[in-house]
Amino acid sequence: MTDDAAAPAVRALSADRYDEFRRIVDYAFHPEEGPRTYDDEPERIADRYGAFVDDDLVSVCGHYDLRANLRGEWVRLAGLAAVATPPERRREGYVGALVDDALERWRGEYPLSALWPFSRSYYEQFGWATANTATTYTCPTEQLAFARGAAEGRARPVEPDEWRALRSVHESQAEATTLALKRRSETWWRERVLSEGGDDRPWAYVWERDGDVCGYLVYTFKDAGEGFGDRRLTVDDTAAADHEAWLGLLGFLADHDSQATEVRFAGDARTDLLDLVPDPDAVDCEVETGPMVRVVDVTDALEACPYPADASADCTLAVTDATADWNDGRFRLTVADGTGECERVDGASDGADAAAEADATLDVGTLSQLVVGYHDVAAARRVGGLSVAEGSVADTLATLFPSERVYLRTFF
Numbered sequence: 001m002t003d004d005a006a007a008p009a010v011r012a013l014s015a016d017r018y019d020e021f022r023r024i025v026d027y028a029f030h031p032e033e034g035p036r037t038y039d040d041e042p043e044r045i046a047d048r049y050g051a052f053v054d055d056d057l058v059s060v061c062g063h064y065d066l067r068a069n070l071r072g073e074w075v076r077l078a079g080l081a082a083v084a085t086p087p088e089r090r091r092e093g094y095v096g097a098l099v100d101d102a103l104e105r106w107r108g109e110y111p112l113s114a115l116w117p118f119s120r121s122y123y124e125q126f127g128w129a130t131a132n133t134a135t136t137y138t139c140p141t142e143q144l145a146f147a148r149g150a151a152e153g154r155a156r157p158v159e160p161d162e163w164r165a166l167r168s169v170h171e172s173q174a175e176a177t178t179l180a181l182k183r184r185s186e187t188w189w190r191e192r193v194l195s196e197g198g199d200d201r202p203w204a205y206v207w208e209r210d211g212d213v214c215g216y217l218v219y220t221f222k223d224a225g226e227g228f229g230d231r232r233l234t235v236d237d238t239a240a241a242d243h244e245a246w247l248g249l250l251g252f253l254a255d256h257d258s259q260a261t262e263v264r265f266a267g268d269a270r271t272d273l274l275d276l277v278p279d280p281d282a283v284d285c286e287v288e289t290g291p292m293v294r295v296v297d298v299t300d301a302l303e304a305c306p307y308p309a310d311a312s313a314d315c316t317l318a319v320t321d322a323t324a325d326w327n328d329g330r331f332r333l334t335v336a337d338g339t340g341e342c343e344r345v346d347g348a349s350d351g352a353d354a355a356a357e358a359d360a361t362l363d364v365g366t367l368s369q370l371v372v373g374y375h376d377v378a379a380a381r382r383v384g385g386l387s388v389a390e391g392s393v394a395d396t397l398a399t400l401f402p403s404e405r406v407y408l409r410t411f412f
Helices: 015-029 094-106 120-124 141-147 160-174 186-193 243-254 298-304 351-357 364-372 377-383 391-400
Strands: 009-012 047-053 056-070 073-084 112-115 133-140 154-157 203-209 212-223 231-240 262-267 284-289 292-295 313-320 329-336 339-344 360-363
Touching: 009 094, 015 047, 015 056, 015 073, 047 094, 056 094, 056 112, 073 094, 094 112, 112 364, 120 292, 133 141, 141 243, 141 262, 154 243, 160 186, 160 203, 160 212, 160 231, 203 243, 212 243, 231 243, 292 364, 298 329, 298 339, 298 364, 313 364, 313 391, 360 364, 364 377, 377 391
Parallel strands: 073 112, 231 262, 313 360
Antiparallel strands: 009 047, 047 056, 056 073, 112 292, 133 262, 133 284, 154 203, 203 212, 212 231, 313 329, 329 339
């Protein structure tokens, strides 16, 4: 914040400021669409907050109240989204004020928070770190022909009124995936996934086996060339209860060969499709970073984290956090019978002294990645910010924080 910039006040937005909120967000993320008028009711999935200088709204964001899988257990996850500042108000520290306010509000309620960054380095300065990578496949439709007839069942179209069937499949898959969201809300499924009432409503199909829905696809078509049928089928959302159901969905996509020349869809960091298609060289497989995750409160996060039942530990961690001072210090973690207890050590030294007294030192971003299992201890030491006093500490931490299949695929 510059010397002549007034410190903003952050507060929830009243309904009469919602259109102003939307104008700021649309200018930040959709400027190519030009100015818009708003004659519809805005969605109410997120809580809206703004930074004010006097009565001027200078920066905005949205807070999501989410539930996410953390190593097999459901925990609360705070989502930060729609962070936007008009260009004439940028570089005044207003986003920092929104972040500070958000972490204060979330503390004690949410052990973790997540966001989808426009710039990874920008949010790293506030303590967020990469949560997972994702794989995007683009391939000729014919490459999926191997899956035709490979699974029992049939595909059929669905309408938004059948959103519960999609939700049940999503939650079945989410039970095995850390940071997968429990998307319970009917509004979320109707408005966010199926775009009910929108001008660009996608197609939706389910895969049924013995009368039960065990997979689904939500997808759109876009032109990919000048010829008839030169289209790309893009899968926006999908889930499958098991591998056979996934094969059924792939076979269904293959049957669009007269309508689309190529198919695009995303998955977690695994690259299994390359082992299934007849010509892996025909498949464009792009791995990229996804959302970011952050520990809100070290004590809350380490106590909410499930641990292996046979793991035990008593260690001290020196954590650095330049944004949330309650996380910047030394913490004692004890683990037994799959449960952890954590407390800040009274009188903990700051900086180098705290690190010297601790069994391990790490920044809050690296800690966040260990908690969710994106990095195991070896990776956190190699490419993250973890250092340990001795090898036995690394062994202990490796037992506490094994790597996980992490895939937060829901955009918010």
